[in-house]
Amino acid sequence: MAGKFDELGLSLSLRCPDNKIPDPPTPNFPLNLMRSALPFMHHHYGNDTLKSPADYIAEPRSFLRGIDVNRPVTVIDCEEEVMASSPNSTLSSLSGKRNEREENDGERATSSLEEEDGGDAARKKLRLSKEQAAVLEETFKEHNTLSPKQKLALAKELNLRPRQVEVWFQNRRARTKLKQTEVDCDYLRRRCENLTEENRRLHKEVNELRALKLSPHFYMNTNPPTTLTMCPQCERVAVASSSSSATGAGVTRQPNPAIEISVSKQGQNSNRFSPGFAI
DNA sequence: GCCCGCTAATCC
């Protein structure tokens, strides 16, 4: 009995004073999640190790580390090309939006339907080849933004319009951001669940402690046993100190809960004192 | 001029 009391009291003293809430059941979970997102975060926010644009211009193959883009790259001046076929210059309606799939379509790894019918081929949505996508992805891993010169060099290397490279990077950043948002959302949701559970547990503990406080047992440890003495013959309690007694005189009085415990131990009495018993 | 958010169109 007293052991249980002490255990509860210990629990109270450990948890409540510093208002500490235990860690969620899976404390490493957020870190793991964030680690998984770190590459994105790094590319998005971190200090990248950008080479100078001149490096890419002088050495465009540096984009293609370890990736075989063994395609018959036609030497096209991408800048001139894109100026001549700028989508913004030709699009004015939704229906005509896809009619500008032009010149270098044959170079892309799109469906073979593209080459079959000239009229509908322009309406087919372009898909970058695996090689192109891989190179773009590799470049994105290095830095998620491109300088104009880098964009031109990459476009030339991949035989794409600079606008396509630009759009690809924009969309890639959007995907990264979306993924990061999902990770953050998932983490916050789990965190909320953990905190809710912890809150529920703490409320339960508080209620248990309140109920315990209402019990006479609560006063056992709070009342020094040396302040009261009891006659072993008459079982009358004498107040040794100058404690204020509502019953007056201090000759005999209602027993203190501390005494009650000892009596109960003898099996002679049971708990029968009101909770509001004054200390 | 570039980027972002939103959106449509298209592919798979």
Added chain:
DNA sequence: GGATTAGCGGGC
């Protein structure tokens, strides 16, 4: 139905 490509408009 999700993923991808790209246009459009607004913000900086």
